[in-house]
Amino acid sequence: MATGTKDHTIQGRPDKDADPTGGAPRRRSMPAGRVLVAILVGLLVWSLLYAPELKRASEAQPDGIRKTVSLAVLRPIVWVEDRAGLTRLVDNAASAMGRHPGEPVGGGVEGISTDVEPLPSLPPPTGAHPDRPRTHDTRLRDGSSTNPLRVVVVGDSLAQGIGTFAERVFRPNLVNVFREGQISTGLSREDYFDWPARMRYIVHRARPDLTIVMLGENDGQSLVDPNGNTVAQIGTSDFPSAYTDRAREFATIASSEGGHVIWVGLPQPRDTRRWDFITRQNAAFAQVAAELPNVSYFDTWSTFAAPNGGYTAYYREGKHVTLVRADDGVHFNADGYTILMRLIAGFAGQQFQLDPRTYEG
Amino acid sequence: MLFPTTDFAIFFCLVFLGHWWLNHNARLWKFFMIGASYVFYGWWNWRYVFLLAAVSLITQIAAIAVSHQQQPRRRMMVMGLGVAATIAPLVYFKYYGFFTVNVTNAATSLGLSFAPPLLQVVLPVGVSFYTFMAISYVVDIYRGDFELAGWTDLFLYLSFFPHLVAGPIVRPNELIPQLDIRRDPRHIDVVGASWLILGGLFKKVVIANYLAAAIVDPVFGDPARHSSPEAILGIVAYAVQIYCDFSGYTDIAIGVAKLLGFRFPQNFDRPYSARSVQEFWRRWHMTLSRWLRDYLYIPLGGNRRGTVRTYINLMITMLLGGLWHGAAWHFVAWGGLHGLYLAAGHWKQSRRDAGTLAEPPDTVLVHWLQRLATFTLVCIAWTLFRADSVATALTLLGRTVTAWGEPSPLITVPVVLAIGVGLATQFLPHRPAERLKAALSQLRPVPLGISIAVVLFVISTLGPRGVAPFIYFQF
Numbered sequence: 001m002a003t004g005t006k007d008h009t010i011q012g013r014p015d016k017d018a019d020p021t022g023g024a025p026r027r028r029s030m031p032a033g034r035v036l037v038a039i040l041v042g043l044l045v046w047s048l049l050y051a052p053e054l055k056r057a058s059e060a061q062p063d064g065i066r067k068t069v070s071l072a073v074l075r076p077i078v079w080v081e082d083r084a085g086l087t088r089l090v091d092n093a094a095s096a097m098g099r100h101p102g103e104p105v106g107g108g109v110e111g112i113s114t115d116v117e118p119l120p121s122l123p124p125p126t127g128a129h130p131d132r133p134r135t136h137d138t139r140l141r142d143g144s145s146t147n148p149l150r151v152v153v154v155g156d157s158l159a160q161g162i163g164t165f166a167e168r169v170f171r172p173n174l175v176n177v178f179r180e181g182q183i184s185t186g187l188s189r190e191d192y193f194d195w196p197a198r199m200r201y202i203v204h205r206a207r208p209d210l211t212i213v214m215l216g217e218n219d220g221q222s223l224v225d226p227n228g229n230t231v232a233q234i235g236t237s238d239f240p241s242a243y244t245d246r247a248r249e250f251a252t253i254a255s256s257e258g259g260h261v262i263w264v265g266l267p268q269p270r271d272t273r274r275w276d277f278i279t280r281q282n283a284a285f286a287q288v289a290a291e292l293p294n295v296s297y298f299d300t301w302s303t304f305a306a307p308n309g310g311y312t313a314y315y316r317e318g319k320h321v322t323l324v325r326a327d328d329g330v331h332f333n334a335d336g337y338t339i340l341m342r343l344i345a346g347f348a349g350q351q352f353q354l355d356p357r358t359y360e361g
Numbered sequence: 362m363l364f365p366t367t368d369f370a371i372f373f374c375l376v377f378l379g380h381w382w383l384n385h386n387a388r389l390w391k392f393f394m395i396g397a398s399y400v401f402y403g404w405w406n407w408r409y410v411f412l413l414a415a416v417s418l419i420t421q422i423a424a425i426a427v428s429h430q431q432q433p434r435r436r437m438m439v440m441g442l443g444v445a446a447t448i449a450p451l452v453y454f455k456y457y458g459f460f461t462v463n464v465t466n467a468a469t470s471l472g473l474s475f476a477p478p479l480l481q482v483v484l485p486v487g488v489s490f491y492t493f494m495a496i497s498y499v500v501d502i503y504r505g506d507f508e509l510a511g512w513t514d515l516f517l518y519l520s521f522f523p524h525l526v527a528g529p530i531v532r533p534n535e536l537i538p539q540l541d542i543r544r545d546p547r548h549i550d551v552v553g554a555s556w557l558i559l560g561g562l563f564k565k566v567v568i569a570n571y572l573a574a575a576i577v578d579p580v581f582g583d584p585a586r587h588s589s590p591e592a593i594l595g596i597v598a599y600a601v602q603i604y605c606d607f608s609g610y611t612d613i614a615i616g617v618a619k620l621l622g623f624r625f626p627q628n629f630d631r632p633y634s635a636r637s638v639q640e641f642w643r644r645w646h647m648t649l650s651r652w653l654r655d656y657l658y659i660p661l662g663g664n665r666r667g668t669v670r671t672y673i674n675l676m677i678t679m680l681l682g683g684l685w686h687g688a689a690w691h692f693v694a695w696g697g698l699h700g701l702y703l704a705a706g707h708w709k710q711s712r713r714d715a716g717t718l719a720e721p722p723d724t725v726l727v728h729w730l731q732r733l734a735t736f737t738l739v740c741i742a743w744t745l746f747r748a749d750s751v752a753t754a755l756t757l758l759g760r761t762v763t764a765w766g767e768p769s770p771l772i773t774v775p776v777v778l779a780i781g782v783g784l785a786t787q788f789l790p791h792r793p794a795e796r797l798k799a800a801l802s803q804l805r806p807v808p809l810g811i812s813i814a815v816v817l818f819v820i821s822t823l824g825p826r827g828v829a830p831f832i833y834f835q836f
Contacts, residue, residue, distance in 0.1 A: 027802040029548035032381040034806040035620065038551060039377070041810025043370055046817040053821070167583035270481070313458070313481030319469045323458050327483045334749035 051077045052087050059191070059228070063221060137294050140209055140260055140352040143174040149358055152178040152208040154199065154254075155215035155264075156185050158331060162214060162264070162344070165337040169345055174358045178206055186218040187246040188234075190226045196246075197226070199253045210354070211254040212344060214264040216281045217330065219243070220274070244284040251288050251295045260352045261295040262344055263288070267304050268311045270329025296351040298344055304336075315339055362404035364613045365562055372401065373617065376522075380621050381546050391513045391540065398520040402487070409485045412450060413520055416488075419446050420495040421515045424502045428509045440503035444496055451492040457482040459688035487526035489685060491519045493652055498533045500656055507533045514540050523618040527610050529628040530648040536623070544622030551809070552802040556794075557616030559816050564609035566824035568783050572602045574825060575779075576771045581747050584757035588767035592760040596740050598776065599747045601783030604632065607646070631787040633739070636731035638702040641739055653682050664707070671707060676700040686746070691754060695745040702738055 030038070047054065055078045058070035081087045143149030151170060153163035160181030167177045180202060185193040195215070202208065223231040223242050232242035247263075254261045265282040268275065282301055289297035304324065306312035313325035315336065324336030332340060345359035362369050376397045383390040403410045423443025430436040461477050468475035498515065501507035510518065510533070518537050524530075580587050580595025587595065608629040615625045632645035642650045658678040664671040676697065683696020712718035721727050741758065748754035804812065 027550060027552050027799050029802075030551045030806070032377075032546040032549055035549045035551045036374070036377060036381075037806040038810040038813065039374060041807050042813035042817065043374070045811050045814030046821070049814060049818040050821055164578075164582035167586055172586050312479060314462070314479040321462055321465045321469075321479065323462050323481075325481060327481075329481070329483075 048077065048081070048086075049090055051081060052090060137296075137352060138258070138260075140348065140354050142355045143209075143358050145173045148173070149175045149210065149355075150178070150206055150208045151175055151210045151212065152180055152202055152206060153212045153214075154180045154195070154202070155213055156181065156217050157183045158217055158264075158266075159212070159214040161332055161337040162212065162341050165334070165341040166212065168338065168360075169341045170359050171357070174355070178202075178208070181214075184218055186215050187223075187243065187250065188219040188221050189224050191224045191228045194226050196249055196253055199250060203253060203257050203259065207257055208254075208259045210348060210352070211259055211261045212264060213250070213254065213261060214266075216266050216278070216285070219281065220277055240280060240284070243281070244287060247284050248288045248291070251292055255292060255294045259294070260348070261289075261292075262298055262348055262351070263295060264298045264340075264344060265300045267300045267325075267332075270311050270313075270325075272311070294352070296347070298347050300340065303343060304340075362401050364610070364617075365566060368404070372397075377620065384544055384546055387541065387543070388513075391517050395513065395517050395520060398517070398522040398525060401522040402520065402525055405486055412454075412485050412488065413491065414516075416447065416450055416491060416495055417516045417519050419443075419450075420498060420519065421512060423447060423499050424509055424515070427499060427503045436503060440499060443499045447495045447499060448492055451488055454482055454484050454488055456684075456688045490528045490530055491525065493530050493649075493656075493685075494519055494524075494533075497530075497652065497656060501533050507537075510537050521618075521623075523614045523621070523623070524625065527607070527614070528646075528648055529611055529614065529625055530652050531625060535626055539623055546622075549622065550619055552798050554616040554619035555809075555813055556798055557612040557619065559813065559820070561609040561612030561616065562817070562820050564605035564612070564783070564786070566820050568779050569602045569606040569609060570825050571823075572598045572605075572776065572779050572783070575773070575776050577602050577747070579771060581749075581753070581757065584748075584753060584760050587760060587764065587771070588769045589761050589764040590769045591771045592757055592764065594772055594776065594780070596744050596757070596761070598780055600633070600736070600740050600743050601780050603743065603747070604629070605783050605786075633736055633784060633787045634732060635735050636728055637706055637735055638699065638738055639706045641735055642699075642703070649682070649685075653678050657681060668708075668711065672704040675703045675707065679703065689750075691745050691748055691751050694751050694754075695742050698742045698745060702742070 051074055055071065055074040058067055058074060061067040061070070078087060081090070141149070149170075151166060153159050153166050158181075160179065160183060163177070163179030163181045167179070170177055180198070182193055182198075185195065187195060190196070199211075202211075220234065222234045223239070223246065225231050232238040251261055251263060263285045265285055266278050269278065279301075282299075286297040286299075289295045304312070304315060311329070313323055313329075315322050315324040317339075322335050322339065324332055324339060326333050326336075342360065345354065348354040349356055349359075362372060376394075379393050379397070380390070383393050399410045399413070402413055420443075423439075423446055426439045427436060427443055430439050457480065461479060465475060465477065498507070498510075498518070502509060514537050517540055518531075518533060521531075521536065524536075576591070576595050576598045580591055581599070584592060611628040615628075618625045626648055628646060628648050630644040630647065632641055635641035635644050658674055661674040661677060662670055663674060666674075677700075679696040679700030680693055681696070683692045683694070683699070686692045686695070709718060713720055721731070744758055745751065745754045748757060801809065801812065
C-alpha cells in the first residue's frame with residue numbers, strides 16, 4: 001500500500017459516475033475556490049429567503065448565546081426584508097407550499113374536529129383512593145360502543161409517548177383516544193405554544209371525559225406570555241408561584257366542563273442536576289391536583305425510581321425485569337410507556353372509578 | 362452533528378476551506394481532518410470521542426499484532442483475539458441491556474437467582490458502523506488483502522466524518538489509499554455532489570419525515586385502531602420512509618465526500634425494483650450486504666459445504682444482520698425472515714439449475730409480478746423491523762386482512778403522492794437527470810449558488826419544522 005503523497009490526482013478526469021448510460025453528456029467540474037463561492041452564495045441566498053422562518057425558530061429557542069447571536073444576525077435581515085416586501089413574498093410562497101407562516105412555531109390551534117355533546121352530570125365516586133379521599137370528585141361515566149369514553153392525552157414528547165400507548169391500553173370499542181401531545185412544548189413559553197388556548201379549544205370541541213396531562217420537561221426557562229413578554233424570570237422568587245399559577249390555570253381549563261384530569265408527574269431524569277427543579281415542578285402539579293376537584297396527580301417519580309430512590313432504567317414487576325427508559329435518560333421506551341399507561345389507567349380506576357372493562361390491566 | 366442543520370453547514374464550510382488549503386501537505390491535512398471529524402462526532406457528546414479513539418487504538422494494535430505473526434495458526438488466533446477486542450465495545454454498548462433483561466428473566470422463570478447489575482448503557486451513535494470498518498481492516502490484514510496502514514491513516518479511516526455515523530461501510534482498500542493521493546482542487550464535481558446532497562435532503566426532509574408523521578407513526582403506534590387499507594398503506598409508507606431516510610443520508614454522505622474529492626462506494630441501487638429477495642440485498646445497504654457476505658457468510662463456509670450448511674449459514678448471517686440493527690427480538694425476527702427468504706430463493710435456484718423447476722417466462726409482465734412479489738415480501742419483513750415488538754407486527758399484519766370496510770382517514774392525497782414519488786425514484790431513467798446535471802454544470806458559481814438556494818428553500822418549506830434524526834443513527 002502506498003504511504004507517501006503521490007503527485008497524481010483522482011479527479012483530473014471526467015467523473016465516471018456521471019455517465020452510467022454510456023452516452024449521457026459530460027458534466028463540467030469546477031475549481032475549489034469557485035465551489036466555495038457557489039456554496040456560500042447558496043447558503044446566503046437560502047438564509048435570506050428563509051430568514052423570517054429562521055427568526056421565528058430562533059425566537060422560540062430557550063435563552064442563551066445561540067438565541068442571542070441568531071437573533072442579532074436575523075433581526076436586521078428580516079427588518080430589511082419586511083421593508084422591501086420580501087417577507088410577504090416569501091411567506092406567500094411558503095403558504096402556497098402548505099406552510100402557515102403566521103402560526104406559533106410549536107403549532108397552531110386547530111386539529112380536533114369532533115363536535116360532541118356536553119358531558120353528563122354524574123354522582124361522586126362511591127369509593128375513593130385510600131391514600132386521599134376525594135369527596136369532591138365525580139365519577140367517570142362508563143364508555144359504551146355507541147358513546148365511547150373520550151380520553152385526550154396532552155403535553156410534550158412524553159405525552160406523545162403515552163398517547164401512542166394509550167391507544168393500545170384503552171379498548172377501541174369503549175374509548176376514543178385523542179393524541180394531542182406536541183413535541184418541545186410546555187407551560188413556560190406560551191409564545192412558542194399556547195397550551196391554555198389549545199386546551200380551551202380541545203375542551204370546547206371534544207369535551208374530554210378524561211384528560212391525561214404530562215408536561216414540564218421543557219420548562220426550565222423563563223415564563224413568557226403569548227405576546228413574547230416575560231412574566232417571571234427563571235431563578236427568581238416569582239417563578240415558583242407563577243409556574244404553579246400556570247399549572248392551575250391549565251388544570252382548571254382541562255376540568256372546566258366536568259372532565260377529569262390525571263396530571264402525570266415527571267419521572268427522574270438520569271441527569272441528577274435537574275432533580276431539584278423537577279421535584280419542585282412535581283410539587284406544583286401535586287398541589288394543583290390537591291386543590292381542584294376531578295384533578296389527580298400520578299407520582300411517576302417514585303413509581304419508576306430505584307429501590308434506593310435513585311434513577312434506574314429498569315422496572316420490576318415482581319421478579320420480572322423490564323428496560324423502560326430510553327437512552328436519553330429522559331423519555332421512556334415502548335415497554336416503559338406501555339407500563340406507565342397501564343398504571344395511569346389503573347390509577348384512574350382508583351381515583352375516578354374508571355370502568356375496568358375499558359382498559360387492559 | 363446532523364447533516365441538515367445550520368451547525369453542519371457552518372462546520373462544512375470551514376472544513377472545506379481547511380481541507381483544500383492543506384491539500385498539498387498530507388501530514389498536516391490528515392491531522393486537520395482527524396481533528397475536524399472528532400469535532401463532528403463530539404458534537405453529540407464529547408465523551409464519545411474517547412470511545413472512537415479507543416476503538417481506533419485497539420484496532421491498530423490488533424492489526425500490528427496480526428501483521429507481525431507469520432505462523433498461520435498463531436496468526437489466525439491473534440486475528441480472532443483482535444476482532445474480539447475490536448467488537449467488545451460494540452457488544453457492551455449495544456447488547457448489555459438486552460442481555461441483562463433476557464438472562465435475568467430467563468433465570469427467574471427457571472427458579473434461578475441471577476442478577477447482573479441493572480446498568481443503562483447508552484449506545485453511542487455510529488459505533489456499529491465504525492466497528493464493522495475496524496473489523497474489516499483487521500481481517501483484511503490477516504488475509505493479506507491489505508497492508509498495515511499508518512496510525513494517522515487508520516485513525517482517519519475510522520473517523521472520517523462523512524461516513525462516521527451511518528456509513529456507508531467503506532472498506533480499507535476503498536478509503537485508505539485515497540488518503541495518500543493528492544486531490545485535484547481544479548476539478549470538483551460540484552453539480553454531481555450538490556445533486557446527491559439536495560436529492561438526499563429532499564428524500565429525508567420532504568418524503569421520509571412527512572410519511573413518518575402522516576401515516577407510519579400512527580399506524581405502527583396502534584395497529585388495532587386502523588383499517589386494512591391504512592395498515593397496508595402504512596406498511597408500504599414505511600418501506601418508502603426507510604428507503605428515503607437511509608438512502609437520503611447516504612446520498613448526502615457521498616455528496617459531501619465528493620466535494621472533498623473522495624469517492625465512496627454506492628450504498629443503494631433502486632432496491633424496490635428488485636425481482637427477487639437475493640437481488641434486493643444486492644441493491645439495499647450494499648456496503649452492509651457485502652460486509653456480511655465477505656466477513657461472515659463466506660468465512661462460515663458460504664455455499665461450499667453442502668445444501669444444509671448453506672441454509673444454516675444464510676440463517677446465521679441474516680439473524681446476526683438483524684441483531685446488528687438493534688438489540689431486540691423483532692430485529693432478530695426480521696433478520697430470520699430474510700434468512701428464510703434467501704434460503705427459499707437458494708432452494709428454488711438449485712431446483713432450476715438441476716432442471717427440476719422451469720424458468721419463469723422472460724416477459725415484462727412476469728418481471729413486474731416478480732417485483733411486486735419481492736416488494737410484498739420485503740414489506741412484510743419491514744413490519745417486523747419497524748414495530749416495537751413481534752406481537753405488534755403480527756397485529757398490524759393481521760389488520761391488513763381483517764379490517765376492511767372501516768374508515769381510513771389517514772389515506773390522503775399527499776400521503777399517496779409521497780409514496781408514489783418515493784417509489785417512482787426506483788424507476789426513473791438516468792439519462793434525463795444526467796442531461797440536467799450536465800446543463801447545470803455549465804452555470805457559473807453565483808447562478809449555481811442561487812439555484813441551490815432556491816431548491817434548499819423549497820425543501821425547507823415543504824418539510825415539517827424541526828430536524829428529525831435519521832433512522833439509522835439508532836443502529
